[in-house]
Amino acid sequence: MSHKFFLEVSELGKDFAPVAFGRGPVVRAVQNVSFNIRRGEVVGLVGESGSGKTTIGRMVAQLIEPTSGSIRFDGVETTSLTRRELRRMHARVQYIFQDPFASLSPRMTIGEILVEGLDIQRIGSKSERVAKAAQALASVDLPPDAISRYPHEFSGGQRQRIGIARALTLAPELIVADEPVSALDVSIQAQIVNLLRDLQMRLGLTMLFIAHDLAVVEYVADTVIVLYLGRIMEMAPSRELYASPQHPYTRALLSAVPSPDPSRHTARQILKGDIPSPANPPSGCVFRTRCPVAIEACAGAVPALREGAKGHFKACIRDDLD
Amino acid sequence: MSAEPILDISGLTTVFRIGDREIAAVRDLSLSVATGETVALVGESGSGKSVTSLSIMGLLPRGIGRIAAGTLRLRRKSGETVELQNIGGEALRRVRGNDIGMVFQEPLTSLNPVYTIGEQIAEPIRIHLGKSHREALSDAIERLEDVGIPDPSRRAGQYPHELSGGMRQRATIAMALACNPTLLIADEPTTALDVTIQAQILDLLGRLQKERGMGMLFVTHNLGVVAEIADRVVVMYAGSVVEIGSVARVFSRPRHPYTQGLMRSVPRLGTATLLKEAGTPLPTIAGSVPSLMNLPQGCPFAPRCPHRLEACEQAYPPLADAGEDQFSRCIRWQEI
Numbered sequence: 001m002s003h004k005f006f007l008e009v010s011e012l013g014k015d016f017a018p019v020a021f022g023r024g025p026v027v028r029a030v031q032n033v034s035f036n037i038r039r040g041e042v043v044g045l046v047g048e049s050g051s052g053k054t055t056i057g058r059m060v061a062q063l064i065e066p067t068s069g070s071i072r073f074d075g076v077e078t079t080s081l082t083r084r085e086l087r088r089m090h091a092r093v094q095y096i097f098q099d100p101f102a103s104l105s106p107r108m109t110i111g112e113i114l115v116e117g118l119d120i121q122r123i124g125s126k127s128e129r130v131a132k133a134a135q136a137l138a139s140v141d142l143p144p145d146a147i148s149r150y151p152h153e154f155s156g157g158q159r160q161r162i163g164i165a166r167a168l169t170l171a172p173e174l175i176v177a178d179e180p181v182s183a184l185d186v187s188i189q190a191q192i193v194n195l196l197r198d199l200q201m202r203l204g205l206t207m208l209f210i211a212h213d214l215a216v217v218e219y220v221a222d223t224v225i226v227l228y229l230g231r232i233m234e235m236a237p238s239r240e241l242y243a244s245p246q247h248p249y250t251r252a253l254l255s256a257v258p259s260p261d262p263s264r265h266t267a268r269q270i271l272k273g274d275i276p277s278p279a280n281p282p283s284g285c286v287f288r289t290r291c292p293v294a295i296e297a298c299a300g301a302v303p304a305l306r307e308g309a310k311g312h313f314k315a316c317i318r319d320d321l322d
Numbered sequence: 323m324s325a326e327p328i329l330d331i332s333g334l335t336t337v338f339r340i341g342d343r344e345i346a347a348v349r350d351l352s353l354s355v356a357t358g359e360t361v362a363l364v365g366e367s368g369s370g371k372s373v374t375s376l377s378i379m380g381l382l383p384r385g386i387g388r389i390a391a392g393t394l395r396l397r398r399k400s401g402e403t404v405e406l407q408n409i410g411g412e413a414l415r416r417v418r419g420n421d422i423g424m425v426f427q428e429p430l431t432s433l434n435p436v437y438t439i440g441e442q443i444a445e446p447i448r449i450h451l452g453k454s455h456r457e458a459l460s461d462a463i464e465r466l467e468d469v470g471i472p473d474p475s476r477r478a479g480q481y482p483h484e485l486s487g488g489m490r491q492r493a494t495i496a497m498a499l500a501c502n503p504t505l506l507i508a509d510e511p512t513t514a515l516d517v518t519i520q521a522q523i524l525d526l527l528g529r530l531q532k533e534r535g536m537g538m539l540f541v542t543h544n545l546g547v548v549a550e551i552a553d554r555v556v557v558m559y560a561g562s563v564v565e566i567g568s569v570a571r572v573f574s575r576p577r578h579p580y581t582q583g584l585m586r587s588v589p590r591l592g593t594a595t596l597l598k599e600a601g602t603p604l605p606t607i608a609g610s611v612p613s614l615m616n617l618p619q620g621c622p623f624a625p626r627c628p629h630r631l632e633a634c635e636q637a638y639p640p641l642a643d644a645g646e647d648q649f650s651r652c653i654r655w656q657e658i
Contacts, residue, residue: 048516049487138489155610156367185366186543187607190587215589219598239595256521258546260573260588270525271518274486290518303366 012069044221094167100159159190334392352635362552423498429490567648
């Protein structure tokens with residue numbers, strides 16, 4: 001039987017043990033998260049600190065192991081792979097990191113950085129590896145002579161291009177991009193977003209795009225998932241989510257983004273209070289402590305993620321809102 | 323420009339020593355902040371916005387950075403005017419934290435981990451206003467209440483690590499306001515915060531500024547934040563002011579190609595879907611910010627500018643008066 005989805009994440013959970021010598025509460029970073037990605041689709045994971053977006057990305061890329069649940073990649077369950085199978089899997093899933101200053105070794109030339117993955121995977125001969133590196137460099141619009149230079153010789157935007165080129169050398173099928181533009185200046189951000197979108201379409205990449213910035217995700221993602229304290233609040237096709245957000249948290253999040261258009265200044269909805277600690281999340285709906293429309297029943301049970309309009313899911317019991 | 327300014331900077335040039343060269347991180351900057359006015363200083367990395375705020379506060383790294391030219395006049399609470407570039411040591415310490423309040427990006431590094439929140443807010447009150455320990459502490463609790471911290475007397479007894487990021491930033495604002503300064507300098511105060519917390523802090527700063535009629539100099543890279551909080555905006559690029567004017571005018575009708583490019587490249591909610599569906603790339607500014615070590619002759623933005631002329635590469639353009647208190651450092655401001 002053929003599988004419909006390229007990546008199937010179901011009931012995924014991740015707990016982190018307490019830091020201080022086993023004392024203190026367990027941090028529930030991700031709880032009961034399920035979503036699917038089709039081949040060639042871009043899914044945006046959006047949330048604030050403590051939402052679990054990076055933890056999910058790392059589990060999908062098999063950099064850390066889930067506590068519970070399953071991740072099926074191209075029909076194969078990945079949570080029970082042997083080391084060898086895992087290494088092979090790493091060639092198919094690549095990760096782009098947020099900080100282009102911390103994610104490139106200062107002692108390696110760009111060429112060495114780009115062929116490292118190919119060396120580990122033992123793909124091709126030495127000259128073939130170098131050719132692949134040069135090709136990856138060209139695809140991110142960097143000059144060929146970059147190959148013999150070191151990371152410190154490049155600006156933030158150029159380094160992020162190198163990080164993208166590194167992910168591309170292995171011809172991966174899935175890319176997890178974790179806040180790939182948040183460390184960059186505004187004028188550079190748009191360049192990198194365009195590059196990622198362009199590569200994704202040209203190479204038919206499947207992508208999990210993680211960001212805290214809703215506006216950046218909008219351009220890249222086909223589907224957007226909004227997370228809060230380790231749980232999915234809302235999930236919808238990008239167009240739907242931005243045009244008619246259903247969950248009170250998504251609405252508040254969209255309303256909180258400051259707009260540079262002085263004409264577009266409507267009264268903003270400001271959420272009260274802080275994001276609770278994932279070590280001690282509220283009972284029932286995790287958002288209820290800050291929710292402007294919470295009712296008593298919200299504390300009772302964790303709301304299920306239900307489908308309203310086609311493909312538009314929300315985890316909120318209030319259906320009586322406009 | 324309204325009334326008599328609290329802060330009046332004229333011709334500020336700040337240089338940094340790198341090897342045996344001196345590099346201008348800020349070049350011939352003039353700006354003023356009036357009572358009750360919020361001025362935003364906006365720019366990308368290396369634009370000189372933070373160096374400008376450090377120059378005002380006298381916090382340039384000693385032996386490396388120095389004010390090479392210009393005057394920075396501050397009207398003190400007493401009405402007396404001081405020239406900040408001329409004073410140092412004890413005289414500067416009497417101004418800083420007293421007449422000028424400061425809020426920085428990272429609340430964890432601006433708070434001392436081994437003192438309680440209350441003690442840290444009380445310290446400037448004791449030093450500058452000469453109050454007793456007990457009086458200062460009760461003032462500190464009042465300040466915590468002003469910045470919207472619930473249960474302020476309990477919070478005053480806690481240490482920074484016991485507070486969340488948003489609460490810590492509120493505490494540093496309480497500390498900055500401890501002595502009722504006439505000028506508040508806020509350097510990227512919401513950059514490290516989540517967007518829903520940022521909205522709270524912007525709301526708080528706006529309210530406090532109005533209530534107290536302070537002048538505020540707000541340093542940020544975020545144009546959305548500028549539109550939210552500021553009356554006037556100063557746009558910086560590679561150490562130079564490229565455009566200055568009221569937020570309403572500069573944002574609706576930018577007169578400098580860099581401001582125009584910046585405004586276009588900000589991702590806007592709702593419009594990205596349209597672009598994506600039309601298959602259009604997001605607008606960008608080509609190239610990258612030049613190194614201050616290696617600035618082009620003439621206009622610093624010329625290498626990236628779509629409207630560049632030969633003349634742009636020859637001479638550093640003056641700040642041209644575009645009317646209605648809007649100024650642009652572009653020789654083609656009338657055509658673009």
